[in-house]
Amino acid sequence: MKKHIPEKTVARLLLYYRYLYFLLQQGTKNISSKSLADMVEIKDSQVRKDLSYFGKLGGQGAGYDVLALRDMIAKVLDIGQITNVCIIGMGGLGSALASYKGFEALGFKVAAVFDNAANKVGHRLRGHTCLDSKELSKVVAEKDLKVAILTVPGEAAQKTSIALEQARVKAILNFTPVKLSLSKNIKIRNIDLAMELKTLSFFVK
Amino acid sequence: MKKHIPEKTVARLLLYYRYLYFLLQQGTKNISSKSLADMVEIKDSQVRKDLSYFGKLGGQGAGYDVLALRDMIAKVLDIGQITNVCIIGMGGLGSALASYKGFEALGFKVAAVFDNAANKVGHRLRGHTCLDSKELSKVVAEKDLKVAILTVPGEAAQKTSIALEQARVKAILNFTPVKLSLSKNIKIRNIDLAMELKTLSFFVK
DNA sequence: CTATGTGAATGGATTCACAGCC
């Protein structure tokens, strides 16, 4: 039971959640750290350590109650709550993410999409009316958006991210290969798809 | 100058490469580990440690030669070589990746795309004729594909990944939220977009 | 006797600090 939770642990909680969800559907009531660890292909001690950040959850000698554990994780991760997000840059990737089912499944709702190309602004794209990037500040404030997904071309990334910061967004999921320089009040997570592919293929030898 | 190169180092090499490329265009001939580190927002010692895996590259007291360094990284990472990849699952995400410019920029070429839906197979999608997943083995062998991008729905992931293994693919970039169970001869890299978004938004509090 | 919760040990990556070379 500590205060600071590592990022890796948060990521694993979600994996646990998915399996617990599945187990519940099957009617499984109880599970040991070992069984859960096997499903995720990690060590049982890792599971216990991760869970220990959140207090005593399992009866000793008896494993964990699946329902209680799932609910605890759901609460910690705010699963069940809807979180509104916006997407800036409706190119191929942005458009795909605008209708990505995986986000919905975790309670994310794409509440606004932006672009600055005249042939996109004002048009329906993947169920959303594309807004002009100029309206970012206004819309972010109106809808109280805290998280943005950045899928603009690299050249526009830094400029757009400054606009996001000014619009008081709290976090950016950055799909551009550009290192964003912003104040550290704003949390950034980078996903560089080409880099992932390159790193993967490097080890194929 | 060691033998085993950490994955994190490989990922950073690509960042260095991008900046070196840019510096060359500017006509910058020489750079210190400190300047390069500042651009990437890491410590200078990290840069030197990463580079030291590949031998002595910088004149001591004199920094690194931009051109030589860029070429070294290009060689290590096979930049300039075309690497053919395939995509399995032409939903929204798969389609977006099929025409993703970032891949091209690093020398990846989408050489085949697959799906098993009757309304997709045989049709042109993003410049590629969608092939039937049944032909995986045949096409992978013909085109000597080593890397696959997996963007099928979660339910189909494990089954499809087995087909990929049988087709002798060497690496999979897995966009499904499913933990693939395969032999360890096959290298897997997981990108769970919803998890990334969830992990990011967890820390917004 | 079983399986948790957690300090202690390990392992890996990052950072420091400085000897060595330009």
Place this chain on the structure above:
DNA sequence: GGCTGTGAATCCATTCACATAG
């Protein structure tokens, strides 16, 4: 003097191992 290359020190995450509760 300036800056690299690298062992040593540090930091953080994972794993071990065991006292403890049921």
